[in-house]
Amino acid sequence: MSDPIKIAVDAMGGDNAPQANAEGALAAALEAQDVEIHLVGKTEAVKACLPEDLPPNLHLVPAKDVITMEDHPAKSLRRKPEASIAVCGNLLRERKVQAIVSAGNTGAVIAASLFAARLLPGVHRPGIAVAFPSRTGTTVLCDVGANIQMKPIHYLQYAVMASAYCHDVLGVEEPRVGLLNIGTEATKGGSELRAIRTMLEEASEKGCLNFVGAVEGNHIFEGNMDVVVCDGFSGNTILKAAEGTGRVVMEQLTKAVNESIEEFSGTPEVAQAFGSAMEKLKAFTDYSTYGGAPLLGIDGCAIIAHGRSNARAVKHAILVARDFAKREVNAHILQRLEELTTKGAAT
Amino acid sequence: MSDPIKIAVDAMGGDNAPQANAEGALAAALEAQDVEIHLVGKTEAVKACLPEDLPPNLHLVPAKDVITMEDHPAKSLRRKPEASIAVCGNLLRERKVQAIVSAGNTGAVIAASLFAARLLPGVHRPGIAVAFPSRTGTTVLCDVGANIQMKPIHYLQYAVMASAYCHDVLGVEEPRVGLLNIGTEATKGGSELRAIRTMLEEASEKGCLNFVGAVEGNHIFEGNMDVVVCDGFSGNTILKAAEGTGRVVMEQLTKAVNESIEEFSGTPEVAQAFGSAMEKLKAFTDYSTYGGAPLLGIDGCAIIAHGRSNARAVKHAILVARDFAKREVNAHILQRLEELTTKGAAT
Numbered sequence: 286m287s288d289p290i291k292i293a294v295d296a297m298g299g300d301n302a303p304q305a306n307a308e309g310a311l312a313a314a315l316e317a318q319d320v321e322i323h324l325v326g327k328t329e330a331v332k333a334c335l336p337e338d339l340p341p342n343l344h345l346v347p348a349k350d351v352i353t354m355e356d357h358p359a360k361s362l363r364r365k366p367e368a369s370i371a372v373c374g375n376l377l378r379e380r381k382v383q384a385i386v387s388a389g390n391t392g393a394v395i396a397a398s399l400f401a402a403r404l405l406p407g408v409h410r411p412g413i414a415v416a417f418p419s420r421t422g423t424t425v426l427c428d429v430g431a432n433i434q435m436k437p438i439h440y441l442q443y444a445v446m447a448s449a450y451c452h453d454v455l456g457v458e459e460p461r462v463g464l465l466n467i468g469t470e471a472t473k474g475g476s477e478l479r480a481i482r483t484m485l486e487e488a489s490e491k492g493c494l495n496f497v498g499a500v501e502g503n504h505i506f507e508g509n510m511d512v513v514v515c516d517g518f519s520g521n522t523i524l525k526a527a528e529g530t531g532r533v534v535m536e537q538l539t540k541a542v543n544e545s546i547e548e549f550s551g552t553p554e555v556a557q558a559f560g561s562a563m564e565k566l567k568a569f570t571d572y573s574t575y576g577g578a579p580l581l582g583i584d585g586c587a588i589i590a591h592g593r594s595n596a597r598a599v600k601h602a603i604l605v606a607r608d609f610a611k612r613e614v615n616a617h618i619l620q621r622l623e624e625l626t627t628k629g630a631a632t
Numbered sequence: 633m634s635d636p637i638k639i640a641v642d643a644m645g646g647d648n649a650p651q652a653n654a655e656g657a658l659a660a661a662l663e664a665q666d667v668e669i670h671l672v673g674k675t676e677a678v679k680a681c682l683p684e685d686l687p688p689n690l691h692l693v694p695a696k697d698v699i700t701m702e703d704h705p706a707k708s709l710r711r712k713p714e715a716s717i718a719v720c721g722n723l724l725r726e727r728k729v730q731a732i733v734s735a736g737n738t739g740a741v742i743a744a745s746l747f748a749a750r751l752l753p754g755v756h757r758p759g760i761a762v763a764f765p766s767r768t769g770t771t772v773l774c775d776v777g778a779n780i781q782m783k784p785i786h787y788l789q790y791a792v793m794a795s796a797y798c799h800d801v802l803g804v805e806e807p808r809v810g811l812l813n814i815g816t817e818a819t820k821g822g823s824e825l826r827a828i829r830t831m832l833e834e835a836s837e838k839g840c841l842n843f844v845g846a847v848e849g850n851h852i853f854e855g856n857m858d859v860v861v862c863d864g865f866s867g868n869t870i871l872k873a874a875e876g877t878g879r880v881v882m883e884q885l886t887k888a889v890n891e892s893i894e895e896f897s898g899t900p901e902v903a904q905a906f907g908s909a910m911e912k913l914k915a916f917t918d919y920s921t922y923g924g925a926p927l928l929g930i931d932g933c934a935i936i937a938h939g940r941s942n943a944r945a946v947k948h949a950i951l952v953a954r955d956f957a958k959r960e961v962n963a964h965i966l967q968r969l970e971e972l973t974t975k976g977a978a979t
Contacts (some may be wrong), residue, residue, distance in 0.1 A: 392815075459731055470704075475781065501868075502870065502872030503879070521814040525875045527849075528876040537912070540912075541910075555901055558892040562906075
């Protein structure tokens with residue numbers, strides 16, 4: 286058996302920490318024998334969330350401090366060198382782990398990751414790749430907030446990096462790549478987007494990626510794309526708008542369902558039937574099914590889990606980290622970037 | 633009784649034209665005695681969708697041609713001067729109507745509107761304002777696609793114009809205005825967004841609007857804002873992403889509901905209860921409840937209805953046009969813009 290993948294998990298980040306993080310780490314350690322988890326946080330608080338006897342592949346690593354959602358990302362890392370995410374970053378920097386997972390302050394996770402791991406050779410900017418549920422599976426959107434000052438080459442690199450991730454971790458043979466725009470016609474979106482489109486088309490013609498054209502916001506969910514590249518501002522607002530819509534629709538649905546159940550209180554089958562339908566819908570909309578979002582482009586692996594992560598989401602994020610490291614996504618990103626250069630597609 | 637509001641309705645634009653447009657125009661004419669509708673389109677086709685006897689406030693206006701969703705907006709207007717939307721534009725230009733309503737090619741509607749009506753004095757760029765359902769009512773997002781080359785002054789003008797619309801048409805006393813960003817901290821979003829934020833804060837301190845700070849994509853649906861200003865690229869992707877999410881969630885829900893109904897086929901109450909709950913949810917998510925989106929900033933009124941508009945959506949869009957004209961939104965926009973200048977907030 287090969288060596289296990291070593292993963293540092295931030296026990297203290299996120300709205301449900303440390304309970305959900307500890308439970309998720311435990312579940313991942315029990316399920317995946319090929320990982321070795323280092324759960325980083327305030328020892329007493331973390332211990333209180335776990336059974337006395339831990340599986341042999343789950344270790345506790347002390348960290349005295351916590352960076353909260355309100356803290357300034359970069360400044361707080363300097364001010365709180367003993368924060369759990371900083372300790373995770375140190376483990377990655379010292380190559381004691383291959384990956385880190387955190388549901389904490391996204392800015393701080395990015396800052397810690399960039400401090401711990403350089404950018405891969407040739408990469409201009411890192412990008413966060415989020416997998417969305419779609420009609421037919423998942424669509425990866427990149428970037429969703431790491432980069433709001435985009436240049437055309439960033440889009441091309443995101444397309445290539447997200448394709449590698451989508452292929453290796455999500456198992457899509459030849460990921461179809463779309464460029465976010467406000468219309469699908471070639472003339473849309475101004476001169477910069479036209480230049481980006483041309484760049485993606487050229488790279489596609491040279492066989493470096495499978496670019497299929499412009500897409501609009503709704504296409505992300507319709508399952509006819511595997512990867513959509515966009516600027517971090519648009520990507521972040523899409524991510525949050527989709528979550529917001531989903532949440533409000535689910536609230537309204539729950540309200541309507543409860544009213545119907547009350548109306549038909551004499552027929553217990555009604556409540557049963559609703560319960561079963563809601564379960565299925567929740568499984569579809571629950572982001573915890575989709576794991577965390579990798580920060581693509583760094584020489585290491587950092588998985589950003591949702592701030593609201595429950596134990597299941599943390600477990601899935603850990604499994605994404607394992608797959609990312611095990612399937613050598615970074616090696617494939619480097620191959621693809623080199624191919625861009627040798628084929629003259631990245632000029 | 634005062635003169636009726638004269639409205640030209642494009643019978644041929646949109647996915648369900650001319651049937652839905654004709655039915656919607658008829659319903660609006662019957663319901664609202666204070667409108668006079670000029671339904672513009674291919675006479676035979678439109679007549680076939682309507683009863684023999686029309687109400688006295690519904691007139692048919694012939695137009696020989698149609699601009700499709702695939703046509704290039706500006707070019708097709710020149711190439712098809714007898715298209716229904718071009719004829720609507722002419723009626724507005726000649727002041728034979730006060731407002732136009734179309735569910736057709738958005739770019740062509742904007743081009744026709746700008747050709748028909750100049751910008752209001754002092755307005756830099758027109759903006760499309762869409763009303764979204766939120767937890768507590770509606771939130772107006774502006775711009776959603778008219779302007780992708782934003783300057784700080786555009787955000788300020790959108791804030792002021794959308795506030796006037798929200799006040800006059802949606803009945804919100806002092807609309808709370810938010811600025812779309814990727815975080816709510818003052819430091820987020822780069823130097824340009826900081827400059828815009830400062831401009832909005834100053835205008836708010838001078839009493840020209842009620843700016844309450846930065847908002848993220850999810851806040852649009854949470855009901856703690858009445859107006860959110862953003863660049864047209866982000867706004868358009870939010871609009872489409874929200875629609876896409878809503879549609880896919882509804883599909884998944886319908887699938888789950890049908891499975892449950894089959895499972896409990898021996899209990900007819902189950903199907904009844906689901907029917908009632910789905911009705912309520914559809915009323916909430918149905919964009920047809922929210923009418924069309926005004927193109928703010930022009931010296932006239934143009935309401936852009938959703939391309940998928942059904943008769944109900946067309947009717948609502950016509951009623952929005954009526955309210956927009958009747959309540960003199962443009963006069964109030966001018967007042968507010970002048971106030972910005974006199975108070976020195978628009979520099």
